[in-house]
Amino acid sequence: MTIKKKTKYLTAEQAGAKPERLMGPHGPLRMFSATKFASSIYYESRDWNGFAGSYVCDQCLQPEGAGVYRVDDKWLCGGCKEAIRKANKRSRKASLVLQ
Numbered sequence: 001m002t003i004k005k006k007t008k009y010l011t012a013e014q015a016g017a018k019p020e021r022l023m024g025p026h027g028p029l030r031m032f033s034a035t036k037f038a039s040s041i042y043y044e045s046r047d048w049n050g051f052a053g054s055y056v057c058d059q060c061l062q063p064e065g066a067g068v069y070r071v072d073d074k075w076l077c078g079g080c081k082e083a084i085r086k087a088n089k090r091s092r093k094a095s096l097v098l099q
């Protein structure tokens with residue numbers, strides 16, 4: 001006799017999770033739903049009551065499992081952070097040439 005113990009959670013999409021700023025206007029976006037979904041944790045605060053999942057990049061709006069980084073006033077994934085760093089480097093170089 002085998003006991004099937006496989007709990008299948010809804011995906012964030014199936015649970016209707018949406019990016020929300022759970023930690024206030026200056027905090028990062030995070031997938032959030034009133035329904036439990038895969039790799040979500042129960043989250044309760046003054047304004048929110050439900051399940052929170054991955055952080056979401058402010059730039060590409062993709063859920064980022066590895067976390068997001070604060071860059072200026074935005075929260076970015078590794079890829080977008082790197083793209084901005086490169087763009088800043090280029091514009092610094094350009095302004096050096098102009099001087």
Ligand SMILES: [Zn+2]
Nearest residue numbers: 057060077080
């Ligand atoms: Zn991104």
